[in-house]
Amino acid sequence: MIADFGFGVLVITFLAALYSIGAALYGHFMKRQKWVESARLAMLLTFPLLTLASLTLIYLLVTGDFNIKFVYEVTSRDMPTYLKVTALWGGQSGSLLFWSWLMAAFATAVTLRKWERDREFLPWVIVVASLTIAFFLGLNIFFENPFARLWQTFNDIEAYTFRPANAVPFTAQDGRGLNPLLRHPGMIIHPPMLYLGFVSYVIPFAFAIAALITGRTDDRWIRLTRRWSLVAWLFLSLGLVLGGRWAYDVLGWGGYWGWDPVEIAAFMPWLTGTAFLHSVMIQEKRGMLKHWNMILVILTYALVLFGTFLTRSGVLSSVHAFAQSEIGPSFFIFIGATFVASIALLIYRWDSLKAEGQMHSMFSREALFLLNNLLFMGILVICFWGVISPLITELLTGQKVTVGPPYYERAAGPLFALLVFLMGIAPLSAWGHTAVKNITTQSGMELEKRYILAIARLMWKPAIPAVLVLVGLLAAGITNIYALIGLTFVALTASITFYEFWRAARARSRAQGENLFLALWRLAGRNRRRYGGYTIHLGVILMAIGIIGIEMFQTETQKSLAVGESIQLAGYTVRYDSLAQFPASDGRLVTRASVSIFKDGKFITELHPRYDVYSDGQPMTIPGVRSTLADDLYVLLVNWEGVTSQIAPFKVYHNPLVNWLWLGSFVFIFGTLIAAWPEPEREVVPAQTRKTKAVYQPGD
């Protein structure tokens, strides 16, 4: 009964979404604002309806109604309540419903208030958002109904929405329970963050499409969705970082990123989203790159769908392949159709998207931003091709191949290094621009020389610490050329970014008579986007230190130890003390080792690596980790090699600097919050006026 109610709500929501598409189109073409308003209200209705549907499913999950197939598949009686709630996104049909719910929430947030200001965009924003909601709801209704019930037929138990002939309801005694890998506190926030990132990118896309259709191709759509893009980017970044941390804690690989196709699927929209965040600034300041920004936002939307498609369609096998079904073709058609339609629109409006400004130098800020975009696109190509090419070569050769970490690391590594370098020098080019006062009197080469000199003049002081770091690394005996290049770039970029903070704060401090910290605070408050951006750069630098540390200097060893025996790694000694086995309250059988950690002969701490075996026989390996800013000692009880009370195999990883990765992510989030923090609304300056001002002035 409750399940039927839930399904009924889904169907009504689907119809409301379809109605809002139809009413918006009718209202627009017949020029009847009342119909557009009706479409808006219908779309607003999807959020409370989907809230009701989701709460109904959560109720069924928490109460353990094992007549519902989804509840049977993802929960069991012994699971704690918080995991029963989070099981909503622990399986295919529930996570599709969750996607629609979040999408409806964002669509509501956009159209609930302040929509009158840009009335012309409204019908098309409604069409795009409702179409996306309707598509996901359609998947739920026609392929993956989370409310489908189990029925006992003549010779089998099957799931159907409605009762088949001669069937009786079947209720299992207990559910299969959530995949053990997903029974982790990280599971509460990692998927929602990722999904929030995915759905919030639909909003800039919807406005871009509205701009293309209405022909209002100035930068109004970008200004309206600037904060949405930042918020989407923040959520996606958080989702990726949390996923990395979850993998580090749960997967027992000693690492945070395995270049798994599903990880890459979430990373690809982040790449285009990051490129977009940078290139929109050029459109806002200089009226350039209009075509490119449209392409980036269209690509991001397609990649968001593609990411969900990869995770949900079962087209690729990976550690995330717990969700496989037959929704692949629908996804494929929807992605293809929306992509082709968007590109067709872009081509239709191509001429009205001509650049207003011109590029004066290859070393101007806008030129360096273009280079930044090229690097992001390069990494995107590597990732996309790495995921897709095994499918293509399988078609050609009939043989499966694996495209694993070495491919990605070798190809994308140098591009990442260049991005870090560019992150350092690009902000300087904005200041370099001010050096070019009298543009009409110089030839091309003279101009380039002036740009380069302007950057070099600002760069030489912060370059000194970077050189010192390089000398220090060489003196410390580090000979890995990639690490040397990477860490020198990181030091240079960090030094330039701090220098930029200091220069600006000092200038304000002198002018206003404020102390340095107050000056910095007020400066950041007045120009949140720039200083938020610099803070994000600092976060990325810290993360880069962590990544270089673990990627270049990770060491590992494995050995079976009798009680009292030990192994050594990177100056640490790990001694096996004892083993205990006990049942946990939720039915797990826990096998836990106690090991003592010594550094240079001195006892430091005790760790408890363990493995849990769930009631359905699924194991999970939890490392014992000792973390400091210098390194992590990551000890695994290698259950897969066979553990007895006498002899236990241990695998020990030494992960230098890895905590800088997590630390950096906090700084990164802080920076994004600064950049996205609402500023008092200012009057919108017409593009033409800005453009004429911008030609001789530095980019912001």
Add this chain to the structure above:
Amino acid sequence: MKKNTIVLIFSLLVTLAQVGSVAAQDTNPPTDDEVNAIAKELFCPVCENTPLDVCPTEACKQWRDLIRLKLAEGWTESQIKQYFVDQYGARVLSEPPRQGWYWLIYLIPVALLLAGVYILARAYQSMRATVTAERVSIEEAKQASTGPDNEYLRRVEEELKKRS
């Protein structure tokens, strides 16, 4: 004669190396680290996208034992890898072999990246050309100007060009 001597010396060296390695293995069985060093570069043939050194399945444990056995028999790393490829196909390698159609996997990203660099270079060039043309026309306007209003006209023209 010279060639024969080289072949003889080479054969002797190979034999000595083999004897040495067998002797070493008699006393020192392969360590877990030696097994993992090879297993790390192979992917589980059953559970895709999982490196063999950290795969917890029973099948993978047997494959690691097989690597240990082969190492004890004196097989080299490349021989063991080839053995797995022969048995389970190229998918066990962490990267596709560089042969036949698989070259596409390596070459397409490079080609696309180069195409991107080319497009960017062209874009820079065309934007520079616009600026140069603009500059030349301003210079011409300057030279042609004599009256007191010409500076004003020059500015107007410059603004108009930027707006077009």
